[in-house]
Amino acid sequence: MNTQKLMGYDPQIQEAITKELQRQEQGLEMIPSENFVSLAVLEALGSVLTNKYSEGYIGKRYYGGCEYIDVIEGLAIERAKQLFGAEHVNVQPLSGAPMNIAVYFGLLEPGDTILGMDLSHGGHLTHGHPVTYMAKIFNFIRYKTNAKGKIDLDNLRDMAIEHKPKMILVGYSAYSREIEYEKIKAIADEVGAITMADVAHIGGLIAGKQMDNPVPIFDVVTTTTHKTLRGPRGGMIMCKEKFAKQIDKAVFPGLQGGPHENNIAAKAVAFKEALEPAFEEYAKQIKTNAKILERKFNEFGYTLCFGGTDNHLLLVDVFSSKGVTGKQAQNALDIAGITLNKNMIPDDPRSPMDPSGIRFGTPALTTRGMKEIEMEIIADWINEAIENWQDNTKLASIKSNVIELTKKFPLYPELS
Numbered sequence: 001m002n003t004q005k006l007m008g009y010d011p012q013i014q015e016a017i018t019k020e021l022q023r024q025e026q027g028l029e030m031i032p033s034e035n036f037v038s039l040a041v042l043e044a045l046g047s048v049l050t051n052k053y054s055e056g057y058i059g060k061r062y063y064g065g066c067e068y069i070d071v072i073e074g075l076a077i078e079r080a081k082q083l084f085g086a087e088h089v090n091v092q093p094l095s096g097a098p099m100n101i102a103v104y105f106g107l108l109e110p111g112d113t114i115l116g117m118d119l120s121h122g123g124h125l126t127h128g129h130p131v132t133y134m135a136k137i138f139n140f141i142r143y144k145t146n147a148k149g150k151i152d153l154d155n156l157r158d159m160a161i162e163h164k165p166k167m168i169l170v171g172y173s174a175y176s177r178e179i180e181y182e183k184i185k186a187i188a189d190e191v192g193a194i195t196m197a198d199v200a201h202i203g204g205l206i207a208g209k210q211m212d213n214p215v216p217i218f219d220v221v222t223t224t225t226h227k228t229l230r231g232p233r234g235g236m237i238m239c240k241e242k243f244a245k246q247i248d249k250a251v252f253p254g255l256q257g258g259p260h261e262n263n264i265a266a267k268a269v270a271f272k273e274a275l276e277p278a279f280e281e282y283a284k285q286i287k288t289n290a291k292i293l294e295r296k297f298n299e300f301g302y303t304l305c306f307g308g309t310d311n312h313l314l315l316v317d318v319f320s321s322k323g324v325t326g327k328q329a330q331n332a333l334d335i336a337g338i339t340l341n342k343n344m345i346p347d348d349p350r351s352p353m354d355p356s357g358i359r360f361g362t363p364a365l366t367t368r369g370m371k372e373i374e375m376e377i378i379a380d381w382i383n384e385a386i387e388n389w390q391d392n393t394k395l396a397s398i399k400s401n402v403i404e405l406t407k408k409f410p411l412y413p414e415l416s
Ligand SMILES: *Cc1c(COP(=O)(O)O)cnc(C)c1O
Pocket: 033, 095, 096, 097, 098, 100, 123, 124, 126, 171, 172, 173, 198, 199, 200, 201, 224, 234
């Protein structure tokens, strides 16, 4: 086997990694689904566990030599249970999309109806977007948010009674409000539907006790581990004991083969971190920082979708507010060193490739240690960049300010 280190053996890849590290260090990362993991998480990810096959579950593996793998997967599961109060946990899903697919196949039959949120109101691709294969297999129907930006529970109940879904699905990637799990569970009970919450975005805020936890209430809860939960890229399914067998069989052998145990070890490390009191402080600061952005963007005269935020993200209608499209705003901010994404707003009259809105959030900046004062400054820069989206000199000057600011919040000094 090759005995050289990456630097000596493959300078092309090494150079791209180094440049990516620099990009992460010198920019303001405001994509709300992104975060920065600890060195301990990185170490577990890059460990020899990647060499091992371990199809099956603890004590019931198809391969020999799994005694340490079982310890690792057991720790990941125990810590996740403690973090969320879950009855059963499967930590094997390779990412968010396969975790949701496993739940659909585990608990439903092809053709069954799933009632989920309209995608332009904050739902996710994996909740039956027409471009996904799941939309060909299951019958997805949609509820929406009301004019006040809250989930329209009357509409949800009417649709549930009319369509008798097998599953009611909540959990979103662009919705910024708290979710009334108890009320939705009551509607599901009325029509005999399974309840599923996909808390991919807010898993860390729930673990950090800053948002309501659906795990005790809902039948199944899925989350990614790489967003606010600040672990490696991956997914996890939590469910009531009565669904445990169906969920486990759906993940393996239904959908996946060998689990990625390096990734599961990194999940375990991230869960240990999330159990520390400091993680609650982190989750609280994420929300405090988002509230500063909310106030500033209100002051600047933007329309905030859903009326503002209860979590880590904001969806802002830049087109109706400033006559700048989501794509124009995203491009201008890229030049200014601030990374976020264009996004559809509820019932967006514009196209998905150039929608009316931008979506941004605070988890990654908060990990770097940025607080209220920095949020005030950054909000000013974002507004300036949008208002001057065609002025490259202005955008370049914002970028040099961005680089100066990031120097005060070193990211991975050990790696540079
Ligand atoms: C991010 C996300 C997913 C999918 O996660 P991937 O890891 O990108 O596959 C699923 N559901 C929601 C609500 C998400 O925000």
